[in-house]
Amino acid sequence: MARDPKHDVLFEPIRIGPKTLRNRFYQVPHCNGAGSEKPNAQAWNRAMRAEGGWGASCTEYCSIHPESDDTMRISARLWDEDDVRNLSLMCDKLHEHGALAGVELWYGGAHAPCMESRCVPRAPSQLPSDFEHLTYPKEMDKDDIREVQGFYVAAARRARSAGFDIVYVYGSHSYLPQQFLTPFYNKRTDEYGGSFENRARFWRETIEQVREAVGDDCAIAVRISTDMFMGEIGTQLERDALPFVELVDNLVDLWDVNVSGISEWGEDATPSRFYESGRQLPWQGRVKQVTKKPVVGVGRFTSADVMAEAIRSGKLDIIGACRPSISDPFLPTKISEGRYDDIRECIGCNICVSRWEIGGPPAVCTQNATFMEEYRRGWHPEKFTKAENADNDVLVVGAGPAGMECAMILGKRGMRRVHLLEAEKEMGGIMRWIPLLPGLGEWARVVNYRKIQIDKLKNVELIPSTRADANAVLKYGAEIVVIATGAYWATNGLNGATSEPIPGADASLPHVLTPEQIMVGGKEIPGERVVILDNDGYFMGVSLAEKLATEGKQVTLLTHLGEVAPYMKFTLELPNMLRKLHSLHVNIVTHAMLQSIEPGRAVSYHVFDPEHLTEWDADAVVLITQRRSNEALYRELKDLGTDALRSEGIIGLYRIGDCLAPRMVADCVFDGHRLAREIDSPDPAVPKPFLRDRKVIELLRA
Numbered sequence: 001m002a003r004d005p006k007h008d009v010l011f012e013p014i015r016i017g018p019k020t021l022r023n024r025f026y027q028v029p030h031c032n033g034a035g036s037e038k039p040n041a042q043a044w045n046r047a048m049r050a051e052g053g054w055g056a057s058c059t060e061y062c063s064i065h066p067e068s069d070d071t072m073r074i075s076a077r078l079w080d081e082d083d084v085r086n087l088s089l090m091c092d093k094l095h096e097h098g099a100l101a102g103v104e105l106w107y108g109g110a111h112a113p114c115m116e117s118r119c120v121p122r123a124p125s126q127l128p129s130d131f132e133h134l135t136y137p138k139e140m141d142k143d144d145i146r147e148v149q150g151f152y153v154a155a156a157r158r159a160r161s162a163g164f165d166i167v168y169v170y171g172s173h174s175y176l177p178q179q180f181l182t183p184f185y186n187k188r189t190d191e192y193g194g195s196f197e198n199r200a201r202f203w204r205e206t207i208e209q210v211r212e213a214v215g216d217d218c219a220i221a222v223r224i225s226t227d228m229f230m231g232e233i234g235t236q237l238e239r240d241a242l243p244f245v246e247l248v249d250n251l252v253d254l255w256d257v258n259v260s261g262i263s264e265w266g267e268d269a270t271p272s273r274f275y276e277s278g279r280q281l282p283w284q285g286r287v288k289q290v291t292k293k294p295v296v297g298v299g300r301f302t303s304a305d306v307m308a309e310a311i312r313s314g315k316l317d318i319i320g321a322c323r324p325s326i327s328d329p330f331l332p333t334k335i336s337e338g339r340y341d342d343i344r345e346c347i348g349c350n351i352c353v354s355r356w357e358i359g360g361p362p363a364v365c366t367q368n369a370t371f372m373e374e375y376r377r378g379w380h381p382e383k384f385t386k387a388e389n390a391d392n393d394v395l396v397v398g399a400g401p402a403g404m405e406c407a408m409i410l411g412k413r414g415m416r417r418v419h420l421l422e423a424e425k426e427m428g429g430i431m432r433w434i435p436l437l438p439g440l441g442e443w444a445r446v447v448n449y450r451k452i453q454i455d456k457l458k459n460v461e462l463i464p465s466t467r468a469d470a471n472a473v474l475k476y477g478a479e480i481v482v483i484a485t486g487a488y489w490a491t492n493g494l495n496g497a498t499s500e501p502i503p504g505a506d507a508s509l510p511h512v513l514t515p516e517q518i519m520v521g522g523k524e525i526p527g528e529r530v531v532i533l534d535n536d537g538y539f540m541g542v543s544l545a546e547k548l549a550t551e552g553k554q555v556t557l558l559t560h561l562g563e564v565a566p567y568m569k570f571t572l573e574l575p576n577m578l579r580k581l582h583s584l585h586v587n588i589v590t591h592a593m594l595q596s597i598e599p600g601r602a603v604s605y606h607v608f609d610p611e612h613l614t615e616w617d618a619d620a621v622v623l624i625t626q627r628r629s630n631e632a633l634y635r636e637l638k639d640l641g642t643d644a645l646r647s648e649g650i651i652g653l654y655r656i657g658d659c660l661a662p663r664m665v666a667d668c669v670f671d672g673h674r675l676a677r678e679i680d681s682p683d684p685a686v687p688k689p690f691l692r693d694r695k696v697i698e699l700l701r702a
């Protein structure tokens with residue numbers, strides 16, 4: 001299929017100051033967990049985007065000095081010449097693929113906890129961070145201002161010598177320049193506080209100095225948050241952002257426009273649960289009206305139609321992407337070649353973001369198992385080698401996320417035949433019904449993408465509406481068997497808080513229910529008063545609370561944890577989720593664990609005072625306590641022993657996904673992918689070691 005001509009606008013080159021962007025696809029700064037200290041992982045990861053057709057790829061936020069240290073989170077760093085050497089590898093690899101390399105110079109101000117460097121960050125006023133608990137900055141005097149501006153200049157020079165084409169003076173997500181611009185952070189009474197001109201002074205001077213230092217060699221980009229959604233005290237579009245764009249437009253080569261501060265940056269890195277693609281376009285379009293320079297902006301764009309329209313309508317010049325480029329590094333190439341149905345669309349789950357929020361590990365992606373595996377495992381998202389044992393048939397039992405991914409990759413690796421057996425009529429497993437929860441419709445892309453790919457693979461066959469017992473598997477005739485039968489929510493209240501079932505919890509009774517019984521089992525929820533027990537702490541408890549409250553039930557949501565759905569803090573979904581539950585009058589009770597369940601009644605206790613009991617009128621109790629693997633089939637086959645399996649021609653038996661251990665969908669997809677990538681290794685059940693970017697010292701022996 002050829003490219004639709006209406007998308008041609010996405011492939012027109014555009015000038016960014018002294019540089020030329022080859023098309024309108026631009027991977028804006030986003031974290032990946034590599035920083036400057038895993039230079040190979042950093043370089044390979046960004047280069048994959050360049051290979052996939054992105055015109056530019058940027059580092060994550062890049063600290064300019066030890067005073068801007070975000071440990072436990074991972075930023076890039078340009079503190080010294082060693083960092084220059086490490087990041088120059090990324091620049092070189094991007095240039096090999098014809099892409100520009102960008103670096104986002106970052107000074108965190110009040111938000112930098114400095115847990116590694118043990119420095120004290122500086123900020124316009126001495127106010128503790130509203131993002132990083134217990135972090136206080138030093139209030140800057142004029143010498144401090146000059147010194148920190150010097151840090152920017154020195155880092156910009158290092159960026160130039162590393163080979164970067166685009167140097168950001170990052171003032172978004174409420175980091176230092178935005179702190180000066182914003183009354184919430186800036187309480188100064190000198191020429192750096194008060195009026196707009198004064199609040200803008202630090203950022204304007206810094207841009208001037210960076211431009212003077214490197215501006216003939218590098219393009220100068222400014223990332224600006226146009227609205228913090230905090231009213232008068234936050235950054236405001238008309239009062240602050242647009243005047244600032246006009247003030248320094250002649251100094252800037254590229255505006256990277258977004259919204260929000262860091263304390264609620266889910267308003268910018270928007271979960272699909274709450275926002276559709278293109279949420280920031282109204283703000284980006286306003287900046288376009290006042291600037292003469294190109295505007296790039298994100299919006300979780302995955303549709304070529306929406307991207308082209310954003311440019312044609314004059315809201316953007318360049319399509320920025322974080323998550324869509326993570327989910328599909330080859331998105332531009334696929335649009336260019338008219339392969340629209342091959343695009344692996346981001347689902348907006350923010351699991352990638354969660355890894356940054358947690359700090360430390362590399363980012364992962366629900367849709368793209370190869371993300372951050374480019375260097376350490378050598379995985380390419382679009383290239384697959386033929387398996388050395390491709391002359392075998394593989395039977396994959398269970399077409400959930402792990403089974404679908406495994407079958408698809410085995411097919412791409414050229415296995416003779418891959419038989420994907422599924423008990424239900426459709427593939428998808430838990431992802432058949434999770435997208436039916438409120439706001440999670442886009443999560444169905446996990447199934448849709450794989451269904452389309454599997455349909456295209458002549459050597460992969462879905463066999464629906466078919467259950468297999470051990471005997472059927474033995475007699476099937478496949479040499480390799482992969483069990484991917486998923487998991488189920490415990491029906492007796494077994495949970496990780498007490499390690500025991502809950503007395504009276506029995507989902508065979510009419511008043512006790514599990515998520516599957518509600519979503520796909522057709523079990524009726526008796527009465528109006530529903531108690532949900534959530535020991536899981538992610539999306540299931542709050543999603544069912546929202547669903548049942550929307551349907552008119554009186555919902556009480558109990559959790560033994562200190563807050564509901566704590567993992568949704570990391571995915572940036574929690575603030576709006578709490579707003580939603582509050583508006584639906586869901587009664588949230590924390591530090592509460594169910595002691596017993598009876599028809600019409602449930603009793604909970606306070607986890608720090610077990611004598612403190614509360615009785616709940618409960619027509620129904622929903623158990624979201626823990627999941628258990630559906631492993632009976634695997635165990636039955638394994639218990640037969642290797643000799644018995646071999647006598648039936650089975651040379652390999654493996655299990656993947658939730659069947660091995662219940663996990664997030666991203667980890668199940670990875671598991672299926674990993675097994676398929678390594679199906680011809682000496683022991684496919686055991687992951688091959690991966691390369692580690694690390695310093696290895698010589699031991700000095702006396």
Ligand code: SF4
Nearest residue numbers: 346347349350352365
């Ligand atoms: Fe998109 Fe989720 Fe992948 Fe992040 S983890 S890029 S939000 S699909």
